[in-house]
Amino acid sequence: MSRAGDFLLKLAALLALCGALSGSAAADDDIKALLGAMSRQIEDLKQQVAQSNQRIGQLEQALKVYKSEQQSPKANLVGAAGVQPVPASAAGAGNSKEKAVVTVGDTKGTFKIPGTDTSLGLGGFVKTDLLFNSVSAGRDRLGDQQLIMSQIPVGAAGERGQVTFLAKESRLWFKSFTPSEWGDVNTFVELDFYGDPATYSYTPRLRHAYGSFGHLLAGQTWTTFLNASALPDNLDVGGSAGALASLRQPLVRWTEPFTWLDTPMEGLLALETPRSRLWVDNHLETGTANRAAAGDPNLDAAYWTTPNADRYPDLVARLNLNPEWGNMSLAALGRQLRYTNSSNGYRQDAWGGGVNLSGRINTVGLDNIRFMAHYGKGDARYVSTTNTFADAALDSHGAIELSESYGAMLAYQHWWDKQWRSSLTYGFAQTDYPYYANPVLTRQVQSLHANLLWSPVSQAMLGVEYTYADRELIDGRDGVLQRVQFSAKYSF
Template sequence: MKPMTKVSICIYLIGTVSQSSMASEYHFGGFLKANARYVDGNIAFQDSWTGGGSVTDSAKRSQFSAAESRFNAGITHGDVYGFAEIDFSGSAQGNPAFSNSYSPRLRHAYINYQDFTVGQTWSTMVNTSAFAETADLGGPLVGQAMVRQALVRYSTESWQFALENPYTYGTQAGSTNADKKWVDTSNDYVPDAVIRFNQKGDWGNVSVASLLRYLDPQGTAQFGAGVSLAAKLKTVGKDDIRLQLHYGNLGRYVGTDAARDMVSGEIETTTSAMFAYRHFWTERTRSSLFYGHTITEQEQSNRFHAGVNLFTNLTPALELGFEIGRYQIDDGLSPYEDIPAPQGASNYAQMSLQFHI
């Protein structure tokens, strides 16, 4: 998405200490987004395609929505910076029968002080510059690292070291699709550790991250590890390539429900990739061609999302986008399942109008 225009208000509080030491600066931002979405196929309708989904006999639906609208506020006070952001996506409260009243969803709430970040924000595994520009919220999530969670992170110019919230997403030994026994997360007591190296220049940026995990549901005591490469690379003119490659015991960190951390008590191994090329037709008009794919070893998941779009800025703050694409599930037969593997696909078209605050 296009960077948000910020509105800043400086408020000076005068007390018994010096005025400069009490100065706070407030920043407000976000956007209003209106979507019109049409889906036709046999994967159940989703507001935006995640790496999950269920196969049905037929799924044909149109939906208009403004729930992706987003608001944020930042506060700077000396060396301390705080940031909070909400949107309304995924709310279970509203529906067309009850005035579409959606409840807020917390996206970010964190504090920066010197080289430390504490609170909820993007996982250190996530390089947001490598997200494709799409009308579908988040882009090809099935091939991306896309996690926000509570963490403690120390950053230097090139390195980041973090301890992040532990959580095991998956099923217990002996679990089947007909009788899913979800992992007891009360035994998640060792934080996930992430180390990341960043490099940037006039050519763009690249990051390499590694994840170390200790998963101990039901006392199984299994260690997991994974690696991630993400980059945004400038090409001709204003064009760029955005890519992500992920491999290992990444589970919930990659694919947004395409992969679990554990399947029937066994740690999962995931291979994921995302590629997008953005081309500028004019100064105001551009297109992105994108593709995301995840496969897993234990559960035999095999899912992809591909699409192409056209965006144009009607004004510097108002952009109109149109996108067509396809989301497909081609799962193989897992040894832990007792029913046929899901197979299906849905095509979609989406128009969005976005006003940056």
């Protein structure tokens, strides 16, 4: 029984005793003894209450310090009691309940790294493709795995009725978000398995690797010249013949958001890695010319040189318009093309550039139109699929002349319902070379994509796509590719 209960019993006994012994002389001594005992118990109770109040105060102070640390994890301040906060690792050594735990991050799909403000996320997808090609691009070539316009064979060359299975487009990505007084520090890294063109080799390839600090981004990602949101929703990862190349390269970019006429806008300015891609007349040998005349499909870039003589970065500026009905962007590119010959000390250079208008416009329901239109001189590296056109040509005397490139892409995406959707995409691109350029260079390309995609849940997609692509050379010969592609994609 507690001391308070005992005290109450004695008090009741005292009252009873007083009633029973009223008027008795011996009762006085008994009452005095009982009152003395009760007085001592009252003092004990007062001490207990004081100790309890002191303990409650200590616990309340500790709770305040804990809440303060949770709201400001980076603070390393001395507590109100003058005791330095104990690190989670040290506290956990004595009590497993105090060990740091993983918590939900600041951004959906992320988690906090214990002891830091950094939110970390990871994800990706597994994608398997089954392709039936009307003609093969050649042994272990990317043209059998995705649309590469420059690898479409011309004439009678190429294996007919070729089948390819692959899962190279499967991806894995990591991202992080860390708040700071100077702005958010974010990173993103993404890999796929297209590092080796061999059909059955799965070499990891770096797609994106960049970090951003406030408005400044640095690393490898989509070129600023490309509005990636305008790319069509196709199963084929190679891209449309008329769209800009899906080019990812190292760059440094500043993005400045602003509002004009109540419309959100962005201004982007970037310095990007340069790479001149030239056709050189004296690189054409007799044996190579004979192979080209026979329609050898392995000569798509045999006449090009990419000299390591670039002196200035490519300069790109873009203006984004982001209204409620979609987005539009206008981009401009300026670059120097430069050629040197170490054997004779010859140097030649020229300045070129291009413009690009692209966007995505919402129509009815979830339907939308996506488009691109571009023109330039010396910007062929940014045009169409990989290695389709050359930026410029050098004649036998070393004079450099820029090629003129232009093209467009138009796609319409229709949602049959929330699970089924289709896209129809047409693209066209052409490059005009000087008269002395070799006639086996690609002059014009076009492609048509049509697909039907089914997503019963957000993490899964099954689809089928038909592709028609045509490649025409300067000499008038052409090659046609027809492809049926089945794909299964599972995201995580």
